Amino acid sequence: MSDDTCANPLLLGWIKEWLDQARERNSKGFTVYKKAYESMSACPLVFQHPSEALQLNGLGPKLCQRLTDKLKDYCAENGLPMPEDPRTVKSKRTSDEGAAETQPKKKPRKTKTYAPALRSGPYALILALGGLDEHSNQSMTKAQLVETAQPYCDSSFTVPSDPSKYFTAWNSMKTLLQKELVYAQGHPLKKYSLTEEGWEVAKALKKTLSKSNQDTLTFDPPSGQTTNNPTVTLGNIITNSTDSSRSHHRRAQSILDEDTAHSTVTPIAIPPDSYRVQLILDTREVRSSKDRDYISNELIKQGIHPEVRALELGDIMWVAKFHDPMFLSKYGEEGDEIMLDWIVERKRLDDLVGSIKDGRFHEQKFRLNRSGIKNVIYLIEEFTVTHDSNTATAQRYHDMVNSAIASTQVVNGYFVKRTKNLDDTIRYLARMTFLLSNMYNSSSSFATAPTYTATNPSHTLSLLPTRHLSNSNPYLTTLSNLRAANPSITYGVTFSTFCAISSKSEALTLRDIFLKMLMCTRGVTGDKALEIQRQWPTPQAFIQAFEALDPRERETMVSDNLQSMVRTKTIAKVLSKKIAEVWGEAG
Secondary structure (H helix, E strand, O other), X not given: OOOOXXXXXXXXXXXXXXXXXXHHOOOXXXXXXXXXXXXXXXXXXXXOOHHHHHHOOOOOHHHHHHHHHHHHHHHHHHOOOOOOOHHHHHHHHHHHHOHHHHOOOOOOOOOOOOOOOOOOHHHHHHHHHOOOOOOOOOOEEHHHHHHHHHHHOOOOOOOOOOOOOOOOHHHHHHHHHHOOOEEEEOOOOOEEEEOHHHHHHHHHHHHHHHHHHOOOOOOOOOOOOOXXXXXEEEOOEEEEOOOOOXXXXXXXXXXXXXXXXXXXXXXXXXXXXXXXXXXXXXXXXXXXXXXXXXHHHHHHHOOOOOEEEOOOOOOEEEEXXXXXXXXXXXXXXXXXXEEEEEEEEEEEHHHHHHHHHHOHHHHHHHHHHHOOOOEEEEEEEOOOOOOOOOHHHHHHHHHHXXXXXXXXHHOOOOEEEEEOOHHHHHHHHHHHHHHHHHHOOOOOOOOOOOOOOOOOOOOEEEEOOHHHOEOOEOHHHHHHHHHHHOOOEEEEOEHHHHHHHHOOOOOOOHHHHHHHHHOOOOOOOHHHHHHHHHHOOOHHHHHHHHXXXXXXXXXXXXXXXXXXXXXXXXXXXXXXXXXXXXHOOOO
């Protein structure tokens, strides 16, 4: 049913207007307005007042009240009388006819608008998000939002007010999400925007703020800064407070235009005496199920005190851990650690054989390559492989391992370190930790650390701000450009950001998923999957290519198209047929 044939075209038109706005903003309200639009469009009844639409599925009191307000404005603009609410008329008629006439009429209960406490966490977050352009798709990351909201809040967004608890002002974001005043989207870094209801609250807060401060905003200077300078810094935007011609809207609106306006990323240099090199072990790195602390205890004997935690990628890594836990919060970042450019994937020889056979070996290398870590170490522990006493079988496993090691070194460019046993591995990790500490000239916490001559003792560390990493500044591209310009500098992100980027689930793009799906077919290695993906960019394109062919031609479609590739990337007809059986439903 079109707008013209609808029984209530005026109401339908307003709902459609809100529906279109929600679609443009990618708002959660889109689903609500779509349901209301469909219900109103299909309704054959003519309503005298918007409140009558409450009987329709998808139209609640809040939406009906918005329609009522819209109708009042429409009637006032066109000089028309506002229809009476039938519920009010019915109530009045009952009062006139019955004995209840003498009783005072109850006032209709109005939906109470959410009003956060002055300078509370929700108050500051809503005001910060309210500085964006309502009619655009702008949003803020957590770091950007914390930086912008902090001047409006008496509590800290990064440090708990009570040392015995873990709650900060940021925990109030959960309240705003539950009340549907704010919605979050995006991976690996979430971005926050106001909903339709959130904008109403923000506008009300702005009016109150504007009256109390007479159209001027004052900000407490960050710690370490004086108030002698009349300029106020908000993120990368500097606004002169003496220039009365600049409005608050412009000041707040431009804070997060970084997603579109930033063409370069400005790293933050880290003083070498502000951190120490910390070894991190994955929780799965154990000697056995009954001796889980062996590696940690042996490292402690070597003078290294590792931290054990669940890692998204790799088995061992090193981070720069700050002496001041609040160091990164000055830059709007979380935690107290920055990733260093070294990561270890440890494989016992029997585990390496198993990972090659089940495909984990290629999947892990694929994720390591995407992590942006420059120095990847494949550490392989010797172990007697007793799969079969047959000489031919043993030789096959031997060839498989040698081929995997060669591929890791030549194709991936990773350093392969072979150790005799677990104790030899522990000694190697201790030496690496001492070496990195000397390399970065970090303040050492080691009681008796041996001295190693680093190849570049003046190696420096710089932080890539999380808020600068976006679609316009992709992580890997940014790293590549900066490393080419300054090869002696390690460019790292915070540990939490790295975990989000390296997550198996959160950071997967369509391309990543397609490659993983291809590699589920036995025989399709990472290199071959990449060549297939280059030829057919998406799963849909791949399936459509099969569907366009005769069933007999489908079996050799992949092998025919990739026959010009180098030997390691070509696909034999047998494997091509197997792929066609999965993707092309060939018989």
